[in-house]
Amino acid sequence: MHISIPSNHTMDHFDQEAPASNKNSPINDATQDSTYADSPISNKLVSSDKVSTAVLSATVSPLPKSLNEMDEKTNADIQINNDSGEEKNHNEDIQMIPENNMVIVVPALVLTLFLAALDNTIVTVALPTISQHFHDSSRSFWIGTSYSLATNAILPAVGVLSNILGRKPMLYVSVFFFMLGSALSGASQNMIMLIVSRAIQGLGGGGIMSLINIIISDITPLKTRPIYTGLIASAWGIALVLGPILGGVICQRTTWRWIFFINLPVGGIATSLIVFFLRLLPVQRQPIRLFLQTFDFFGLISVITGISLGASSGHWSRPGVLPYIIVGAVLVIIAMVYDFHTKRNAVLSPxxxxxxxxxxxxxxxxxxxxxxxxxxxxxxxxxxxxxxxxxxxxxxxxxxxxxxxxxxxxxxxxxxxxxxxxxxxxxxxxxxxxxxxxxxxxxxxxxxxxxxxxxxxxxxxxxxxxxxxxxxxxxxxxxxxxxxxxxxxxxxxxxxxxxxxxxxxxxxxxxxxxxxxxxxxxxxxxxxxxxxxxxxxxxxxxxxxxxxxxxxxxxxxxxxxxxxxxxxxxxxxxxxxxxxxxxxxxxxxxxxx
The missing domain is CATH 1.20.1250.20 (MFS general substrate transporter like domains)
Structure with missing residues (x-):
């Protein structure tokens, strides 16, 4: 793989968050800084015409054959700082932050996550109305459960897939499933169609909730990141609280179908802003053949099956549910034990x-x-x-x-x-x-x-x-x-x-x-x-x-x-x-x- 970044542009836009002694000349000082002394990239930071190589080396590092192989290195990288009593991460990686218009990008990301989080609770008040409309109350529990089940099932795979396939492709796929599920849910003609549509929506919602947090981490340095993740957390909290209220108001003023249709115009605006304004650094994607050879499909299937069996009863306290819960829990444990020993890219990395x-x-x-x-x-x-x-x-x-x-x-x-x-x-x-x-x-x-x-x-x-x-x-x-x-x-x-x-x-x-x-x-x-x-x-x-x-x-x-x-x-x-x-x-x- 080859990516070229013109040296003159890179130099013009370098903004290194480092000690004051390094700020006047970020490249030359960095080569003399003791922090960089033993770093693999220190040898690349020698002259301005090699800057782009340094940026690429720090940004697009080769994917490990298995995350499990990084355990010893990761544990060794965290050492005690005797002066401050803190622990300091001495890993050589330097995070490269892509330039973004944060005034536009952050609200768009927050709004997208807000919609995905809102659909966890917005249907709770509408369940009696929907049950009455379809004359089917026995399966109404699954309207909410199918969404949360699909969300939980996809979450463990999002991180490794975004590393392999890229952040934006994964986000676009997640938004597509969320919007498709919203449209199908609003247009549902029976309870089964609604439950399946909510599961599709949940797959997208789970991807959105995880990827938004990952992308925020990609575009902000650790020191200032708490401000942005605080906005994400508050949006999630507001969605959880407002969901039942908004769902009740929509049901009283119009039809329950708009509980789902409302995602389309609002989500369309947020997605458009993300498409045109979000800028990310590239990740090193794997060829499809290598992806199929190294991805932990067994672990993913075991986790999804385990969670599905755990929720398959509809009501946890009903008689006969315990075997489903036990089998589901055992499958999740098997997946974790397998992931502790596999050489593949584990879904639940040890x-x-x-x-x-x-x-x-x-x-x-x-x-x-x-x-x-x-x-x-x-x-x-x-x-x-x-x-x-x-x-x-x-x-x-x-x-x-x-x-x-x-x-x-x-x-x-x-x-x-x-x-x-x-x-x-x-x-x-x-x-x-x-x-x-x-x-x-x-x-x-x-x-x-x-x-x-x-x-x-x-x-x-x-x-x-x-x-x-x-x-x-x-x-x-x-x-x-x-x-x-x-x-x-x-x-x-x-x-x-x-x-x-x-x-x-x-x-x-x-x-x-x-x-x-x-x-x-x-x-x-x-x-x-x-x-x-x-x-x-x-x-x-x-x-x-x-x-x-x-x-x-x-x-x-x-x-x-x-x-x-x-x-x-x-x-x-x-x-x-x-x-x-x-x-x-x-x-x-x-x-x-």
């Missing part, structure tokens, strides 16, 4: 599980999202089933907490940029999340509205501190060549944690309520209106049973979050002062293989 720092971050993120999904799923239920809120009003009551989450997600990005350290923020987030979740245990059937709102605010404050730092810490712990895989792995683990959280919560709630009513499982699925039709004494008994079940859920979540807080102590402080250079972007499509 690189990130053998390193104590990244493993601790994955555990923290898994538990945080387990908690966050539990909270987001069952707090609105508390307001609806016990306090009698409509679905839309339950969403409105969720808005203050969502606003706090978004505010602190953005604020943490700014603080992280200025502070240059993520571990103090992880401590704050872990303690606040644990305390907030623990305080919810005091919520009862007759607790005041102000108490409920106040306690939810504490947890959302903690979550605002916990969304961003694990991602930045994960990226700081590995060289740029592994950044996409590290990002995709973290997002996959997060989503799996969320799915397991909802699963465990549903099992706890169903069993607690069923036990309270001597095995009558039908009581666990009553709405507030159905409860109000019962005799007064029975109404109170049902509400108290519901409140007790929710307390058990909060207790489980508190214990889990406490374990996550302990895992924070094993996270190491890796320096965020990664070297980066801004260079003129060359389109991935211009690459020659």
């Amino acid at each position: 690189t990130f599980f053998k390193n104590i720092n990244s493993l601790s971050l994955l555990v923290c993120s898994f538990i945080h999202f387990l908690n966050y999904y539990l909270f987001s799923y069952y707090i609105p239920q508390y307001f609806q089933r016990i306090r009698g809120d409509s679905p839309i009003m339950a969403g409105v009551h969720f808005l203050p907490g969502g606003g706090i989450l978004c505010f602190f997600s953005i604020s943490v990005g700014i603080i992280l940029k200025k502070l240059g350290r993520y571990k103090p923020l992880l401590y704050i987030g872990a303690v606040a999340c644990t305390a907030g979740m623990g305080s919810l245990i005091s919520l009862g059937a007759y607790s005041s509205f102000s108490k409920a709102m106040g306690l939810t605010t504490i947890y959302m404050f903690g979550s605002g501190f916990f969304f961003l730092p694990p991602l930045i810490a994960m990226q700081a712990s590995f060289p740029p060549s592994l950044m996409s895989m590290a990002t995709a792995t973290l997002m996959f683990i997060r989503n799996i944690g969320g799915a397991i959280g909802i699963t465990v919560g549903e099992v706890i709630f169903s069993q607690r309520v069923t036990t309270a009513f001597n095995g009558d499982s039908s009581i666990s699925s009553l709405s507030y209106e159905q409860i109000q039709q019962r005799p007064v004494d029975e109404q109170n008994h049902i509400k108290e049973a519901y409140a007790s079940a929710y307390k058990t859920i909060w207790l489980f979540a508190t214990i889990a979050m406490a374990i996550g807080a302990i895992a924070v102590f094993f996270v190491k402080s890796v320096s965020m002062d990664q070297r980066a250079k801004k260079v003129p972007a060359k389109e991935e499509n211009d690459e020659h293989v």
Whole structure:
């Protein structure tokens, strides 16, 4: 492969984020800097007419035959900095940052991710309306499940595929599937068509959510990246909160089909901006034959099959579901064991599980999202089933907490940029999340509205501190060549944690309520209106049973979050002062293989 970058243009646009001593002459000083002394690229940075070779060497490094072969090198590259007490990544890689119009590119990326995240929750309020339209309520659960299932299934493959095929081609494919699924969902003529269309939409949505985070990492240096990833986190949080409200408003004012059709014009605008303004540096793509020889198809199929079997029952707490969950979990474990030993490009690379720092971050993120999904799923239920809120009003009551989450997600990005350290923020987030979740245990059937709102605010404050730092810490712990895989792995683990959280919560709630009513499982699925039709004494008994079940859920979540807080102590402080250079972007499509 050969890519030529004219030396004169490269020199004009070099913007090296380095110590002050190097800024006056980034190329000549770099060759004398001790940081570069042992670097393979130091010998290339000799004269201005060899700059383009240096840029290419640092930007388009050869793909390893297997990520597993990089384990020893990656672990060896992180060493203790005795002066600061931090750990410093001494990997020779210098991140090359393509020049972009960030004022246009970042909003377009954020809007695209917002739409993909919005479709996780926008259908929840519309499910009764859609079920009534198709006269099919037994399979309505799959409208939401098919989307999240497809999203989780594609996430582990996105990182390695984007390294092999290129970021923009993968993003375009993901957007195509998302838009196609949206159009087909809106035009569905029966429940089966809608469920399949939502799965297509979920494949695109999962790719979008992972690739947007990867692309943000590609176009921003590590030191300033928290600001942009804070915007991404806040967009995700806003989408989660606004989804049910927006879905309810659309259903009331027009037809449920516009829940899906709305993605087409908005997504079209965002995609057009990305096509015309996003500039990325090329990656070294593999020939199709080599890709087929080295990609971990067995691991991917095992993960997808395992997740699919786990969700195939429709309702996790139904009898006969346990075998599906067990077989699904076993397949995922088999995939991970296989990936630990394969020489192929593993879908779940052991690189990130053998390193104590990244493993601790994955555990923290898994538990945080387990908690966050539990909270987001069952707090609105508390307001609806016990306090009698409509679905839309339950969403409105969720808005203050969502606003706090978004505010602190953005604020943490700014603080992280200025502070240059993520571990103090992880401590704050872990303690606040644990305390907030623990305080919810005091919520009862007759607790005041102000108490409920106040306690939810504490947890959302903690979550605002916990969304961003694990991602930045994960990226700081590995060289740029592994950044996409590290990002995709973290997002996959997060989503799996969320799915397991909802699963465990549903099992706890169903069993607690069923036990309270001597095995009558039908009581666990009553709405507030159905409860109000019962005799007064029975109404109170049902509400108290519901409140007790929710307390058990909060207790489980508190214990889990406490374990996550302990895992924070094993996270190491890796320096965020990664070297980066801004260079003129060359389109991935211009690459020659």
